[in-house]
Amino acid sequence: MSAEPFVALTAVAAPIHRPNVDTDQIAPVRFLRRPRGEGYGTVLFHDLRFHADGTERADFVLNRPAFREARILVADENFGVGSSREQAVWALVDHGIRCVISAGFGDIFFNNAINHGLLLVREPAATLAAVRQQLDAAPGTTVAIDLESQTWRLGEQPARRFEIEAARKRRLLSGLDEIDMTRQLVREIDAFEAGYRARRHWLFQVT
Amino acid sequence: MARPRTMFEKIWQDHLIREDEDGACLLFVGRHLAHDGLYHGFNFLEGRGLALARADQTFATPDHGISTLSHRLDDIVDPVQHRVVKALQDNAARHGFTLFGLEDPRQGIVHVVGPEQGLTQPGLLIVCGDSHTSTHGALGALAFGIGASEVCHVLATQTLWQRKPRTLRVTVDGARPAGVTAKDVILAIIARIGANGASGHVIEYAGSTIRDMSIEERLTVCNMSIEAGARAGMVAPDDKTYAFLKGRPFAPTGDAWALAEAHWRSLPSDGGAVFDREERLDATLFAPMVSWGTNPSEVAPITGVVPDPADAAEETARAAMQRSLDYMGLAAGMRLADVAVDQVFIGSCTNARIEDLRAAAAIARQGRAVVPVMVSPGSTLVKRQAEAEGLAQIFREAGFEWRESGCSMCCGMNGDLVAAGKRCASTSNRNFPGRQGPGSRTHLVSPAMAAATALSGRLSDPRDLMGAA
Numbered sequence: 296m297s298a299e300p301f302v303a304l305t306a307v308a309a310p311i312h313r314p315n316v317d318t319d320q321i322a323p324v325r326f327l328r329r330p331r332g333e334g335y336g337t338v339l340f341h342d343l344r345f346h347a348d349g350t351e352r353a354d355f356v357l358n359r360p361a362f363r364e365a366r367i368l369v370a371d372e373n374f375g376v377g378s379s380r381e382q383a384v385w386a387l388v389d390h391g392i393r394c395v396i397s398a399g400f401g402d403i404f405f406n407n408a409i410n411h412g413l414l415l416v417r418e419p420a421a422t423l424a425a426v427r428q429q430l431d432a433a434p435g436t437t438v439a440i441d442l443e444s445q446t447w448r449l450g451e452q453p454a455r456r457f458e459i460e461a462a463r464k465r466r467l468l469s470g471l472d473e474i475d476m477t478r479q480l481v482r483e484i485d486a487f488e489a490g491y492r493a494r495r496h497w498l499f500q501v502t
Numbered sequence: 503m504a505r506p507r508t509m510f511e512k513i514w515q516d517h518l519i520r521e522d523e524d525g526a527c528l529l530f531v532g533r534h535l536a537h538d539g540l541y542h543g544f545n546f547l548e549g550r551g552l553a554l555a556r557a558d559q560t561f562a563t564p565d566h567g568i569s570t571l572s573h574r575l576d577d578i579v580d581p582v583q584h585r586v587v588k589a590l591q592d593n594a595a596r597h598g599f600t601l602f603g604l605e606d607p608r609q610g611i612v613h614v615v616g617p618e619q620g621l622t623q624p625g626l627l628i629v630c631g632d633s634h635t636s637t638h639g640a641l642g643a644l645a646f647g648i649g650a651s652e653v654c655h656v657l658a659t660q661t662l663w664q665r666k667p668r669t670l671r672v673t674v675d676g677a678r679p680a681g682v683t684a685k686d687v688i689l690a691i692i693a694r695i696g697a698n699g700a701s702g703h704v705i706e707y708a709g710s711t712i713r714d715m716s717i718e719e720r721l722t723v724c725n726m727s728i729e730a731g732a733r734a735g736m737v738a739p740d741d742k743t744y745a746f747l748k749g750r751p752f753a754p755t756g757d758a759w760a761l762a763e764a765h766w767r768s769l770p771s772d773g774g775a776v777f778d779r780e781e782r783l784d785a786t787l788f789a790p791m792v793s794w795g796t797n798p799s800e801v802a803p804i805t806g807v808v809p810d811p812a813d814a815a816e817e818t819a820r821a822a823m824q825r826s827l828d829y830m831g832l833a834a835g836m837r838l839a840d841v842a843v844d845q846v847f848i849g850s851c852t853n854a855r856i857e858d859l860r861a862a863a864a865i866a867r868q869g870r871a872v873v874p875v876m877v878s879p880g881s882t883l884v885k886r887q888a889e890a891e892g893l894a895q896i897f898r899e900a901g902f903e904w905r906e907s908g909c910s911m912c913c914g915m916n917g918d919l920v921a922a923g924k925r926c927a928s929t930s931n932r933n934f935p936g937r938q939g940p941g942s943r944t945h946l947v948s949p950a951m952a953a954a955t956a957l958s959g960r961l962s963d964p965r966d967l968m969g970a971a
């Protein structure tokens with residue numbers, strides 16, 4: 296899938312104060328079957344964000360006036376664990392979130408994010424606890440991210456460097472489509488497959 | 503001599519097309535399994551005007567959105583689920599992949615069907631757009647879940663880009679005490695490792711406890727690898743694996759069987775192979791487990807009490823525990839065996855194979871349910887076998903509702919829901935907030951504990967009813 300390139304972003308950051316935010320919470324199961332084109336923005340954190348009658352829960356962070364425009368989440372640890380549903384990523388990006396900073400991510404969520412231009416940054420849990428406190432103390436504080444130099448900074452504080460694998464960085468910067476890239480390797484794939492079919496021929500028995 | 507390799511490394515290398523300098527690996531997908539969630543993947547594929555690359559290595563069955571009251575398409579009342587299940591049929595017809603459709607006896611939960619049909623084989627790299635694809639590793643396959651964009655990539659190319667995960671060997675030794683099931687073993691493992699403690703790793707389960715398990719028990723263990731955050735779980739194939747596979751519809755036959763088996767026997771990790779991490783557990787200390795919180799590491803023995811957040815080491819953990827207890831409506835110090843439930847669910851890709859249903863029926867025959875109980879077999883073939891063995895009759899006589907196969911109340915996508923505030927003992931794998939319906943409260947249990955709980959209306963130690971029949 297091609298995605299909107301991610302180069303740099305300065306935006307309000309919202310604190311998510313709980314660990315183990317699973318993808319069932321990010322995108323509840325009953326919304327998973329709507330067509331992608333209909334948008335998933337309202338799905339995001341649905342049962343935490345809205346009452347059963349559809350009205351907003353005033354206390355949920357993204358409903359507070361200072362955080363309504365947040366495009367960055369500062370989480371705790373184990374964000375995006377559980378179900379493989381890519382809809383969790385769709386809900387985040389459709390709501391406008393372009394970056395999540397957490398001490399750890401679910402593996403499948405981590406892979407899904409790259410396909411939609413969602414930057415995931417890993418930082419130690421203790422660092423993030425301090426950052427979340429500061430976001431609470433001064434709601435509406437922005438975080439500035441520069442992917443090229445691999446840095447982010449909170450408000451006017453000094454920039455911190457983060458690690459990102461080269462391939463992920465390239466894809467985020469370019470928004471390049473992975474399938475198009477792979478399809479250029481078709482001869483290599485076909486040659487591999489011929490060998491595979493020969494040595495594992497029982498998998499291809501006609502039954 | 504060649505460097506000793508783990509089973510994971512052998513399978514990874516056997517499917518590795520290329521590895522780029524920065525560690526991005528292009529893998530060939532041996533088999534692609536799918537369910538009704540394939541809808542989005544095909545929409546992406548068709549939206550781009552691409553064709554399915556390898557129809558002969560793509561196999562699907564509807565499970566998430568289907569009714570458990572009837573397997574007629576038109577009995578799916580929710581128009582959204584109806585459309586998605588019908589789309590699977592239409593896509594199979596249009597693109598030519600194998601479908602075990604709604605009214606086909608081979609239908610079932612995809613992770614039950616793969617092993618049952620012999621599609622899941624040792625040494626294979628298997629992917630599916632579902633996190634519990636880890637289940638298939640019980641037969642010595644490398645199997646993991648992927649997202650919809652990755653599904654589209656596999657549909658279009660039969661390949662997938664991945665980074666090589668690390669390896670974690672979990673060695674469980676010792677005889678399980680009576681009444682300790684495979685579900686209790688994996689819950690104990692998750693409690694040890696933590697809810698995302700195996701993140702970035704593929705787990706190989708080893709040790710005498712695992713070797714002594716049946717294949718179905720190993721499937722239960724590998725199924726919940728993702729609940730420890732692992733990319734996949736696997737068990738080395740052995741004679742039990744080969745006996746399990748022999749004669750299954752998609753298993754090799756004739757001369758091919760001997761060649762396949764020779765390959766399979768080369769798969770187990772070499773002596774001296776090095777894992778990135780090791781964990782060891784002593785199964786003689788295990789007890790029947792139940793979850794008290796809202797992630798699968800929040801478990802305790804059924805003989806225990808609800809833990810006290812005040813005992814947590816740090817503030818975040820304390821707050822998280824308290825939030826779990828608030829959501830679950832439990833107080834620290836309560837005896838778990840005193841917790842009254844509103845309903846019971848026996849089903850899911852974790853615990854709805856024939857051995858699970860036998861274990862539940864052995865308890866169910868000793869009484870009558872005092873709360874609503876739903877039993878949804880893991881596949882239509884399991885359902886038929888359970889009926890032939892008289893298990894369905896036992897369930898009905900005990901007042902358990904006997905349904906068609908599907909994911910059902912595990913995630914509630916088909917409308918089999920736990921109502922807000924209601925408490926359900928469930929043989930499924932996730933107790934996340936809202937997993938079985940908005941506001942639902944889930945206690946993860948084994949099939950035996952689920953049945954015992956149904957008879958008493960409280961979370962119950964199945965050992966009190968074991969051997970009594």
Ligand code: SF4
Nearest residue numbers: 634850851909912913
């Ligand atoms: S039974 Fe539950 S966990 Fe298994 S595939 Fe279905 S929804 Fe997922």
